Amino acid sequence: MWGCGSYLFGWNGCSHTGKRYFYYKCKKACCDKTCKTSGIEKGILEGIVLDCIHDFLSDSSSVEEASAKLYEEQKRESPIGRASAPRGNRPRRGWPTS
Numbered sequence: 001m002w003g004c005g006s007y008l009f010g011w012n013g014c015s016h017t018g019k020r021y022f023y024y025k026c027k028k029a030c031c032d033k034t035c036k037t038s039g040i041e042k043g044i045l046e047g048i049v050l051d052c053i054h055d056f057l058s059d060s061s062s063v064e065e066a067s068a069k070l071y072e073e074q075k076r077e078s079p080i081g082r083a084s085a086p087r088g089n090r091p092r093r094g095w096p097t098s
């Protein structure tokens with residue numbers, strides 16, 4: 001989200017010299033024209049995002065928290081995980097022992 005609270009979208013355009021450039025712009029600024037925020041260059045924004053991710057990952061407690069959440073999410077979404085989960089608790093039957 002950007003200053004106005006709208007999500008950013010990737011855009012590309014050509015400068016007056018004909019050079020192609022890439023940037024992010026909020027939906028309200030680009031489509032609705034209700035926001036005065038200018039676009040931000042792709043490389044600059046992605047550098048900021050990478051710095052934030054690096055900061056986040058350098059804190060070990062947030063890494064543990066994130067991996068726990070990811071694991072929970074994966075268990076919730078994966079049908080393979082769901083199907084194989086109760087197998088260990090199932091009573092064994094079928095084969096006669098004598």
Ligand SMILES: [Zn+2]
Nearest residue numbers: 004026035037
């Ligand atoms: Zn905006």
